[in-house]
Amino acid sequence: MKARPIVVQTSYREVFNQLEDAILRGELKIDEPLPTEAELCDILQVKRSTVREGIRLLEQSGLVTRNSARRLVVSAPDASRSSENIIRSVTLNKVTLEELWRVQRELEALASRLACDNISKPLLEALADNIEQTRVSRDDPKTIVKIDMEFHRLIAHASNNRALTLARDPLGLLLYASSDFVITRLAQSTDRLIAAHQRIYDSIAANDPENAAKWMLKHMDDFKRGCIMAGAVFDDPILDFVDIDVLSGLTEALRK
Amino acid sequence: MKARPIVVQTSYREVFNQLEDAILRGELKIDEPLPTEAELCDILQVKRSTVREGIRLLEQSGLVTRNSARRLVVSAPDASRSSENIIRSVTLNKVTLEELWRVQRELEALASRLACDNISKPLLEALADNIEQTRVSRDDPKTIVKIDMEFHRLIAHASNNRALTLARDPLGLLLYASSDFVITRLAQSTDRLIAAHQRIYDSIAANDPENAAKWMLKHMDDFKRGCIMAGAVFDDPILDFVDIDVLSGLTEALRK
DNA sequence: AATATCCGTTTGTCTGACAATGTGATATCA
DNA sequence: TGATATCACATTGTCAGACAAACGGATATT
Known part of the structure; x- marks a missing residue:
């Protein structure tokens, strides 16, 4: 039998994927603020801790950066x-x-x-x-x-x-x-x-x-x-x- | 007056920094499991949610990967x-x-x-x-x-x-x-x-x-x-x- | 000895809470 | 009226604790 290994995504990774996609296809525009955590909870139907873990993945990818230690803004990763x-x-x-x-x-x-x-x-x-x-x-x-x-x-x-x-x-x-x-x-x-x-x-x-x-x-x-x-x-x-x-x-x- | 911009690290970022350092200097060896979240809480004196956010940063850097959807192992980022x-x-x-x-x-x-x-x-x-x-x-x-x-x-x-x-x-x-x-x-x-x-x-x-x-x-x-x-x-x-x-x-x- | 069962660990996610900080609105003063 | 000070709110960072699912290893069964 031929099969692919089964991969289950964690929720926080799915959060990352969806946000990344939205950024790549321009739905979330560069230099505009990321929706607040509460809003993301609403949209994605997961709790804040999960949203936050997803955002950390975005952060390390350079897809969001912080303006003034507060609100995160969407951004193109720099070199x-x-x-x-x-x-x-x-x-x-x-x-x-x-x-x-x-x-x-x-x-x-x-x-x-x-x-x-x-x-x-x-x-x-x-x-x-x-x-x-x-x-x-x-x-x-x-x-x-x-x-x-x-x-x-x-x-x-x-x-x-x-x-x-x-x-x-x-x-x-x-x-x-x-x-x-x-x-x-x-x-x-x-x-x-x-x-x-x-x-x-x-x-x-x-x-x-x-x-x-x-x-x-x-x-x-x-x-x-x-x-x-x-x-x-x-x-x-x-x-x-x-x-x-x-x-x-x-x-x-x-x-x- | 001459000054550098003030930068305050969040705790989860500090978690990332310390773990990254430990990996780079070989204290955490590649292919060995990352300490459990509970152990990290102990070592770093922060709560699990904070540890987890730090680990997400590691994850996205490719410094840890998952063996079998369970325990994370330290790894060299692949191409x-x-x-x-x-x-x-x-x-x-x-x-x-x-x-x-x-x-x-x-x-x-x-x-x-x-x-x-x-x-x-x-x-x-x-x-x-x-x-x-x-x-x-x-x-x-x-x-x-x-x-x-x-x-x-x-x-x-x-x-x-x-x-x-x-x-x-x-x-x-x-x-x-x-x-x-x-x-x-x-x-x-x-x-x-x-x-x-x-x-x-x-x-x-x-x-x-x-x-x-x-x-x-x-x-x-x-x-x-x-x-x-x-x-x-x-x-x-x-x-x-x-x-x-x-x-x-x-x-x-x-x-x- | 091989297989099945069970149990403790570890993780992923949720719930709720609170302090600090930035933001914008409102009130105060010149 | 326009500038400034004050305040109330929104948002984030962190804590605290809880629980189910999945895994891994130990134990029991055949």
Whole structure:
């Protein structure tokens, strides 16, 4: 006999499903307040505790957020929400540095290529400023790591492609967080980093996608070489290279 | 005066934070059961309703799943969880077909390149079988769309890179779901699709990464051309091309 | 030893309650 | 009259306790 496993939904999950559906099909509009718990009890014919548990599922999906610690409003999940999820998934599933790097290498190349087309004055200035800051902080590894991360995020942002941002940001966060490992171990790496960023910047500023991508790829390859020279085993999980407490702080960095 | 906005945590969110932390730092081990609600009440000194709301947040993050509709077990979030999130984010934020395609193009090329190295016999056979099925279903657009989606997923899977899967799967799902639009409108598109898949398959089977990537890129470019010929405005949100009800069914397709 | 029965645990849901906080209406004052 | 202060209400967050259903394991039966 052929059969599907029997699945019974809990009521609170059904609450979630119905509300999610209503949001996706636009019956509950984004930026408008969610009905009050009492109203939902009425509509869905379950008690408040059940409604509340369903709402918690919505909340964690980013489909509702709170305006002013009070009334919940319907909202489109923002990128940081997905990032948190991916970061948890990557770390707990022990994805390796190699896997991460391999993907990120392509995404960064794409980002730098796309950035050429549309980059705005303010973003260009932010990039220049970022490189300047890197020079200033040359001797402070912790700060370098942050600024480096920001450099790449700025470029991805300049690509004006939200699908790219969505895929790239969480991976980038993890990858560059583990670059701490390299920078603290290899003195010369900071100078190479600055030189690479400068070349990438110049290419973008000159609206030269092919060179931007070329230098970015070199930069990424250099990153890998640095990791290995610093003694990183590229086939180990990233979790080995990133401090858990740093990790907790990472997600909030995304929200700005 | 300089100040940070005041943020007050609710208790249930604090429950979530503490449990998440415990899982990330390995104090609660993956595949072991979560403490019972009563135990958590004891540990965290809050009432059961509060504990339960916190657990719902965990549940939606994929950090706990249910074994047998009963006891919850701690778990690493699986890829489908992230996919759901990204899909919601992409659709509700009205990301365009162009953005999606641009990223997916690179990821598919990477996937086909990587697939060459490690592909296993069973996966190769599955690919061959997939192409055969496409031929058989040539005249059934709905089925073609599904099989096409599966073809690309198989290749991504063969890449043996979970970071790639994580980034690619949700985007692929959305992109190929909207290919329905092309296939139903352009009669000849199915034949081109089969030919392309065949070439990609041959390259992978011959362990020829460069050609695999080359044909994949051509295939992707062809996809775009097809969309435009079929009258799709590439700068419109994907939401316009995907039926909401299909969308709801999409995520469950991921879980297998 | 295999099967059937029973019982305690755990969860899902309900009921009801209350304090804190934000919101809008009303009253007060310049 | 218009701005401000006050108040009453609505809504949420949390508590307290209750109960039925389902599961898992222990015990009894064949």
